[in-house]
Amino acid sequence: MVTAPGFTGGTFDRADALRSDLDRLAAATADPRARLLRLHALDPELTPEGHLSWGSLAEAGEEDDLIFLGFLDGVPHFASADPHATPVTGRSPAIFRALDILPAAEAANYAAARSVVDWHMRHRFCAVCGTASTAFRAGWGRKCPVCNAEHFPRTDPVVIMIAEHEGRALLGRQSPWPRGRYSALAGFLEPGESIEEAVARETLEETGVRVRGIRYVASQPWPFPSSLMIACIGTAENDTIEIDRNELEDARWFTRDEVLASLAGDPEASFVAPPPYAIAHTLLTAWAES
Template sequence: MIGFTGNPLDRADALRHDAAALAAATVDWRARLLRLDGLMPGTTDDGRLAWTSMADLPDGAEPVLLGLDDGRPCFAAAIPGLRTDTAPAMRSPALMAALAALAPGEAAIYAAARSVLHWHARHGHCANCGTPTALFRAGWGRRCPHCHAEHFPRVDPVVIMIAENDGRALIGRGKGWPAGRYSALAGFLEPGESIEEAVAREVAEETGVRVGGVRYVASQPWPFPHAQLMLACIAEAEDDAITLDTNELEDAIWVPRAIVAQVLAGGEGPFVPPPPYAIAYTLLNAWVGEG
């Protein structure tokens, strides 16, 4: 299963629109509150997500409905003043260890909670008139009391791709990454751009390599630092000369399929692969399988 997918909760859209039913859900004796330390997941001794009761909802916090677990309401707390600039970075060893231990479905619940809470923390004022906004739709929207504009959590699309040439994959290394780590290239889609155009542009900008045919592989929600949707693709390179954009990457290399397979299997090689919960790992495996 691709990391951060397979959320087992029923998102219960009808409940988001029913104020009375939502109020009843918050006082349901079965209701659970996701335990978080800021935006860091709280976990049990066996690495599962930690939950507590709604009695532990912090003062001043508002409940955000994550969904229903076989009818049991599950919430997260939107805390006013939550600092997102001190949230653990993706390369935090503690966060990476916690994510590696979570079951796929639980990682998906955490990703959804983190993304929506991060959005609330950074979008407390109306983008139209600047007035402080209030939660509605069970925490999946904010409404302005002044101009009545409604705002909803944003998801930013990102293309993530490898270019292939003569049985080799082009992978890159970002600045400040863990020692030896290489991964697929990635970049945000720009307005008025297709997925295929974004793939070609990003590969060319970061490495100078021109690509032609682009094929889609899979997608993944990615909650770091905020809600993104990773669109994984494989592109056919028209040349293999690398002209590195050092503002974006520290290095980029071509790696033969057999060596990629060897590294993914735990063997030695010229790079350390991305973690299994990252779609770059899935993408490399898919490319190896094509061979």
């Protein structure tokens, strides 16, 4: 049985109605039990037991934008965004160490918080007139005080896919990845495309392989900074590879046995699989066990 993709299974009651109810929101922020997620440059602070660390709202900066994440066991939980902080670029080694030990539900809760905080740090000005905007809807939007334009956290759709041909899976690698790692191909959807069209286009552009019979497998929120990964499998019409070197360092066909060995962590495996919290791991498992 394929496990759920990483960053799914969050446990917040997001209580959307509270976001527009100023009285209820004020009561939530005044609740002495209210908790604030401890983040350092978007990385989570962990307890000695490997859980997310939460403090009181008093730890938020005076000018911070408070983001209502939701209720856990009736207790309001928040994150905060410093309007003067420099936006974070890239991912630190610390975040991957944290993801290796965080329980799945807490990783999902963290992913939601990270994406929204990161969005506030990157979208401080109105996209219509350029005026500095202010947070509203309990941190789930920003509003321009001049033109009244409203802006909301965005999620960018990304297709991630395996092309299969006669019992083999097409995987690729990029040069910055750890030595030996191969993974599913991926790319952003473009305007005016369906998921299936994006899968076919990206596979053809990156490897020269045409696919058909594309089928959906699963999806995953990916908080770096905020994407929705849409996992699919398609049938390749041929197995001739023409690599786009601007996108990939290499691409190869791997047999089902090779994929299963890699997923099992076999030190003699022909490649290194993506980590369990990545949906590419879920996708490879779904393909190998089908």
